[in-house]
Amino acid sequence: MTPETIYGATGIALFAIGLYHALVLPSALRRIVALNVASVGAGFVMVIAAWRPGGGADPVPHALVITGIVVLVAATAVALALVRALHDADTTETDDTP
Amino acid sequence: MIPQIDLAAIDWMLVPVLAPLLGAIAGFVLPRAATAAGMAGLGLSAVGSAAITAQVRTGAAPSTAIGGWEPPLGIVLAADGLTAAFLLLTVVLTLAIGTTRALTPAPARGAAIFWPLMLLLVAGLNGAFLSTDIFNIYVTLEVAALAAVGLAVLTGSAAALRAALNYLLAGMLGGVLILLGIGLLFHAHGRLDLAGLAAVAGSAPSDGIALIAIIAGLALKAALFPLHAWLPAAHSNAQAPVSALLSALVLKAPLYVALRLWVGVLDPATASGTVLGVMGAGAILWGSVQALRAERLKLLVAYSTVAQVGLISLAFGLSAANPAAIAWTGAVTLMLAHGLAKAAMFMAAGRIVEEVGHDRIAELDRSPRRPTLAQFSFALAAISLIGLPPTLGFAGKWQLMEGAVRADAWIWLAMAMAGTLLSVGYLSRVLVGFLRFDRVRGAVGEHQGWTLADGPPLLLAVTAFGAGLFATHIIALLAAGAPLGQLPGAMQ
Amino acid sequence: MSPPDPYLLLDLGLAATILVLALAALRQRDSFTMAVVFILFGLLVALAWVRLDAPDVALAEAAIGAGVTGALLLRTLRHVGGERRDPAPVPRVVAGMLGLSVAGFATLGGLALMATPRHGTGLIPAVAARMDQSGVEHPVTAVLLNFRAYDTLLEVVVVLAAVMAVWAIDRTIDRAAAPLPYLPGVALRGPIAGAYLRLVLPALALIGAYLVWIGAYSPGGAFQGGAVLAAAGVLSALARGGRWPRTAATMPLLRGSLVLGVVVFTGVGIWAAVAGGGVLHYPPAQAKPLILLIEASVALSIAATLTALFLGHMPQPAARIALRKGTTNDT
Incomplete structure (x- = not known):
């Protein structure tokens, strides 16, 4: 067993946990958190791909994960803004067409 | 004396990305000039797309390694007939939609923000059409996705907000799936360029699952049945020009990428x-x-x-x-x-x-x-x-x-x-x-x-x-x- | 067989804790606890990534993945006062089938990943061979700002697109009917808070600037530094109850800060093309100052952007805000 197998399995497991909950959880806010968990799982796979036993990791996957984190926080911010706006719309409007 | 510009020597490859990007920024900083900045960005982008198409038609196979860095490290933009066709489709549709918007007398809700969002969308789509790097394609699709969500809410109805949220969540899920696939591909092959991946795809045990993840992510973004649930509400609740953009153009980008992967990289x-x-x-x-x-x-x-x-x-x-x-x-x-x-x-x-x-x-x-x-x-x-x-x-x-x-x-x-x-x-x-x-x-003479x-x-x-x-x-x-x-x- | 590496036990413990925290966050009933557990999860992930020799990624995850996302979650929960459940949850049978397919996908994926040897060299030699032309000493920064600068430019564009989308969403809300919440529980007011801010804000600004500058030599960079600067922006906004300053200059200044990163990045890229190298092809002699210029402007833009994403609304003219002062978001 190596750190690679341990964290590789962790990454895939996190992705699966996030994916499943993003599909079934009954609240939009929760699904957003689940997508963030899944994305961390994908990040683990890339960090594993960069890792070398003797040190001296590959910088390219590191750059990709940083980009991925920034892209995801941007999307998360938009999704959360929609959650807030829906809350405001539902509290001000009596009903709307489904 | 007019300075001589050698048109053939200009590198047009980034123009369809950077022109709308700069148009978006100008329209965002100067909301009063948003329409002018938007149409200028679209126009310049159209010139770039036409120039690239002309090069493709002469069989020149234009390509540019950005920053001078060749793959597998750098990112290459390249164009062939398929690229040119989609660049031209984008030109025709965005000019038509943009003109309609500019001609509509009473500006609809969110008039100023429409233009920068639409131009960012165009930059993202053109970027996806031109790119030959799988991770770069992911980033361009995310640019387009967020801009599309911003456009989809402009009607302001609660139904549009709800549809946009589902649209965004589906897009985010698609993006995360693509990211996992890219991670698995890099782990096995240590590269991201499509041409390089084409030579080695299928040789590693994890390639199958990687490509399933990427294709599933693209299918989600393209609303392929049974991953289509988000589409009807998102497309029908938006303003008409936005619906046109979303349905006619935005869906085509993931389909285009899937086609590229399917024909160029996969062993179907x-x-x-x-x-x-x-x-x-x-x-x-x-x-x-x-x-x-x-x-x-x-x-x-x-x-x-x-x-x-x-x-x-x-x-x-x-x-x-x-x-x-x-x-x-x-x-x-x-x-x-x-x-x-x-x-x-x-x-x-x-x-x-x-x-x-x-x-x-x-x-x-x-x-x-x-x-x-x-x-x-x-x-x-x-x-x-x-x-x-x-x-x-x-x-x-x-x-x-x-x-x-x-x-x-x-x-x-x-x-x-x-x-x-x-x-x-x-x-x-x-x-x-x-x-x-x-x-x-109605009565004769009525409007x-x-x-x-x-x-x-x-x-x-x-x-x-x-x-x-x-x-x-x-x-x-x-x-x-x-x-x-x-x-x-x-x-x- | 060599004796087991004691570090492996640490790894196993850390991995197990991360998985438990992820599940705990998602299955936690209380929304507020969920957000806190999610932040803790992000910090432990960062620790694991330090262990895997990815300090830059760990910094980004801690500052952005855990910090900014956590702040956004808490801010949203404050606004909506708890989660709203979907009227039609996924039926149990469908959830079960989805669970089975996800489990199958994960098992296949895990096995395939284990069966696949890591690519021997990756892009390590490609990066190493070109470091002397990159203009910086830190490989991750060289990749982000030079070798794959186009990705990074588009990444900054994504963040800008997010602000535009959030403002488009903000426009849909009738603020007369649904006034901005005052963020009462987190507002920093009073003399003690004032003294605290006078101490913390300069410190955050200094740390942020240091992270941006050090990125050229060692872990750090525009995004991590920008996130720290954003913390300063958010804190000073919270001192005003979560609002933008009510001056006429706020909007133009803010718009300028939001686009600064993209403008400088694109400007340098086009300048390089006009200078004869091609877009984003910096002349090696000027690469370092150009990269520092880009990093500084991107960091400022990221700070402004993250602050704008946190507040979630556009700056409003003073007259319109005055009408709504003192309103809360009770539902």
Whole structure:
């Protein structure tokens, strides 16, 4: 067993946990958190791909994960803004067409 | 003395990305000049796209390693016939939609932010069409996705907000799946460039799962059945020009990327082709039945998009499952035809709503107002979508069916025919209503309900209708650089 | 067989804790606890990534993945006062089928990943061979700002697109009917808070600037530094109850800060093309100052952007805000 197998399995497991909950959880806010968990799982796979036993990791996957984190926080911010706006719309409007 | 500029020496490759990007920034910083900045950005981007197309047509195979860094480290932008076709589709659609927006007299809600968002969307889409790096493609698709969500909420209704949230969550899920696939590919092969991946794809045990993840992510973003649930609400609740952008153009980017991967990188197995075909058949049936039941015009048009994406998926599947079929160009022609026709239909539907005040299909024939030109555009576009000769839709379906016949794939042929018949069914619901307008026509001399804004949808509909006559030119452009030449069975 | 590495036990413990925290966050009933557990999860992930020799990624995850996302979650929960459940949850049978397919996908994926040897060299030699032309000493920064600068440019564009989308969403809300919440529980007011801010804000600004500058030599960079600067922006906004300053200059200044990163990045890229190298092809002699210029402007933009994403609304003219002062978001 190596750190690679341990964290590789962790990454895939996190992705699966996030994916499943993003599909079934009954609240939009929760699904957003689940997508963030899944994305961390994908990040683990890339960090594993960069890792070398003797040190001296590959910088390219590191750059990709940083980009991925920034892209995801941007999307998360938009999704959360929609959650807030829906809350405001539902509290001000009596009903709307489904 | 005019300084001599050598046009051939200019590197046009980044112009279709950077021009709309700068237009978006100018429009964002100076909201009062947003329309001018937006049209300027689109215009400059059109010049770049036309220049790239001209280079492709001469067989130049233009490409640029950004920053001078060659792959596998750097990112290369490249163009072939397929790229050029989609760059041109983007030019035609965005200029038409942008002109409509600029001509609409009373600016709708969110007028200022529309332009920067639309230009960022164009930058993202053009970036995806030009890129040859899998991670770079992911980032461009995310630019387009967030801009599209911003556009989708502009109507301001709670229904639009809810639809946009589901749209965004589906897009984020698709993005995360693509990211996992990229991680697995890099782990096994240590590279991200499509050309390099093409040489090694399939050699590692994890490649299968990586490509399933990427294709599933793209299918989610392209609303391929059964991953389509987010589409009808998102597309029907947006403003008409936005619906046109989302349905006609934004969906095409993930389909385009999937086509690139499918033809250029993957080793398409028969089973996966059949899966795509089954998904396509499901989409045709589901989308058509929902379109037959839809009570509102825009919702009908949105469900028709689900069915049409299914038809395109069917063409993908046919080509992958039956190497003899060679229906790839048919699939691409269908994508172009759907882009033109669907944009015309949504914009015409938007004009009808503006004039009549609603889009309830059952009551459209009882209106005293008669938006003649919008109805005419809608009808022309519908004829192209159904695929009657001489439309571009006909050219696409002809190639698809010819491929199916050549491969003795009768079930596929039957599915394509069924899709056509169903589209006749749901579109004639609308067209019959248009024809019955005369029964309750208003008094003579009343405003006939047409404005300058009817021009762009009419132009698009005429293009979709007439482009079939130039199908040989379009197919010749698609063949430039042989993007679809690496067919299964004739692997490179 | 060599004796087991004691570090492996640490790894196993850390991996197990991360998985438990992820599940705990998602299955936690209380929304507020969920957000806190999610932040803790992000910090432990960062620790694991330090262990895997990815300090830059760990910094980004801690600052952005845990910090910014956590702040956004808490801010949203404050606004909506708890989660709203979907009217039609996923039926149990469908959830079960989805669970099975996800489990199958994960098992296949895990096995395939284990069966696949890591690519021997990756891009390590490609990066190492070109470091002397990159203009910086830190490989990750060289990749982000030079070798794959186009990705990074588009990444900054994504963040800008997010602000535009959030402002488009903000426009849809009738603020007369649904006034901005005052963020009462987190507002920093009073003399003690004032003294605290006078101490913390300069410190955050200094740390942020240091992270940006050090990125050229060692872990750090524009995004991590920008996130720290954003913390300063958010804190000073919270001192005003979560509002933008009510001056006429706020909007133009803010718009300028939001686009600064993209403008400088694109400007340098185009300048390089005009200078004869090609877009984003910096002359090696000027690469370092150009990269520092880009990093500084991107960091400022990221700080402004993250602050704007946190507040979630556009700056409003003073007259319109005055009408709504003192309103809360009770529902």
